[in-house]
Amino acid sequence: MVTDDNGCTNTFFSKYEALASSLPASEKGIGSFPYRKYEGFWYPEHLLVLTLAIRDTFVARPTDVILATIPKSGTTWLKALVYCVVHRSHHAPADERHPLLASSPHDVVPFLHSIYENHLSAPPGPLLEEMPSPRILAVHAPFTALPASVRESACRVLYLCRDPKDAFVSLRHYLDEIKPEGSCSMTPFAEAFDLFCDGVSPFGPVWDNMAEYWKESVARPEEVMFLRYEDLKEETVGSVRRLAAFLGCPFTDEEAERRPRGDCGAVQHGQDEERPGQPGWDAPERPFMVQELGLLSYGGGRGLEGAHDAGDGEEAG
Numbered sequence: 001m002v003t004d005d006n007g008c009t010n011t012f013f014s015k016y017e018a019l020a021s022s023l024p025a026s027e028k029g030i031g032s033f034p035y036r037k038y039e040g041f042w043y044p045e046h047l048l049v050l051t052l053a054i055r056d057t058f059v060a061r062p063t064d065v066i067l068a069t070i071p072k073s074g075t076t077w078l079k080a081l082v083y084c085v086v087h088r089s090h091h092a093p094a095d096e097r098h099p100l101l102a103s104s105p106h107d108v109v110p111f112l113h114s115i116y117e118n119h120l121s122a123p124p125g126p127l128l129e130e131m132p133s134p135r136i137l138a139v140h141a142p143f144t145a146l147p148a149s150v151r152e153s154a155c156r157v158l159y160l161c162r163d164p165k166d167a168f169v170s171l172r173h174y175l176d177e178i179k180p181e182g183s184c185s186m187t188p189f190a191e192a193f194d195l196f197c198d199g200v201s202p203f204g205p206v207w208d209n210m211a212e213y214w215k216e217s218v219a220r221p222e223e224v225m226f227l228r229y230e231d232l233k234e235e236t237v238g239s240v241r242r243l244a245a246f247l248g249c250p251f252t253d254e255e256a257e258r259r260p261r262g263d264c265g266a267v268q269h270g271q272d273e274e275r276p277g278q279p280g281w282d283a284p285e286r287p288f289m290v291q292e293l294g295l296l297s298y299g300g301g302r303g304l305e306g307a308h309d310a311g312d313g314e315e316a317g
Helices: 011-021 045-057 075-086 112-118 125-130 164-178 189-197 206-219 229-234 236-246 253-257 287-296
Strands: 035-038 041-044 065-069 136-139 156-161 224-228
Touching: 011 045, 035 045, 041 045, 045 112, 065 075, 075 136, 075 156, 075 229, 075 236, 112 136, 156 206, 156 229, 156 236, 164 189, 164 206, 206 224, 224 229, 224 236, 229 236
Parallel strands: 065 136, 065 156, 156 224
Antiparallel strands: 035 041
C-alpha cells in the first residue's frame, strides 16, 4: 500500500495497486519483499505500483536527462557525475560550495519513484513542472516501462549497467543490511542466486533489462547512451568526455587540457556505496555459481552482442 509522508493511504495509486495484486507473484527473490511480474519483468510489488503511475502520468521535456539503472549498478556515482558535468558552468568541480559537498547525489538528482511516493497524493505534475531545465531524474525500470514521453522524445536517456554477478552480490548485501528488524527473513543465498538467474530480481531478468537499453542505444544513439560500470571505473576520463558530448555539453579544448576529473571533486561522495570489483565470489563453496553466472554476464545470447565493448573507442572531447 502506497502512503504519503503522513502515513495516509494514497488513493491516486489505488488502480495500480489493484492491477499489481492481480499479476503473477513470487513470494521469494532477492530481499524480503514480494515480487510481481508485469510484461515480462519482475518488480518489487510496491515499486511496480510507482512505475505504472510514472509511466502513465510523467511528461518529459526535450531537455530532460533520465538516468536509468538496475539497483547497485553505480547509480549514486552516475548521478554525481552527470550533475557535475551538466552544471559545471555554475559549480566548478573545485568549488568549496559545490552542492555535492553538502547534499547527497540522491538529493540533487532525485528518483522519480521517490517524488511520486513521498511528496504528493496526486500526480506530482506541479512539483515536476517547477523544476528548472535541464531536469536530471533517475529511474529503475526497463526501457519499455518508461513513459511514452521519454521513449518517444528527444530527451537524453543514460543507462548504466554492471556485471550481473557483482550487482547481485552487492544488492544482496545491501538488502540484508537495511532489512528492518522483525521483518521476514531473507531468502537463503543459494536460493536467491537461483531466482536471480531465473529473472526474479528487481526489474529483472537483468539481461533482458540491459538488452532493451542496448538495442535502443544502437537504434537511437543520439537519445540513448549505454554505459558499463566497469568502463566508467577503468576509463573514467574518457567515459566522462563521451558522456558530456552525449549530453550536448562537451568539454572545451581548455577543459580537455585540464583533463576533467572523474571524481568532480565531490563525486567520491557516492562511490563507497557501490561494492567494487567482484565482491564475494572467491568463496570456495560457490564455484558452481561463479561458473554459471559468469556464462551469463554481459550477454548470454540475449541480444546483448556488442554491449561488452560498448565503452571501447576513441575518447571524445
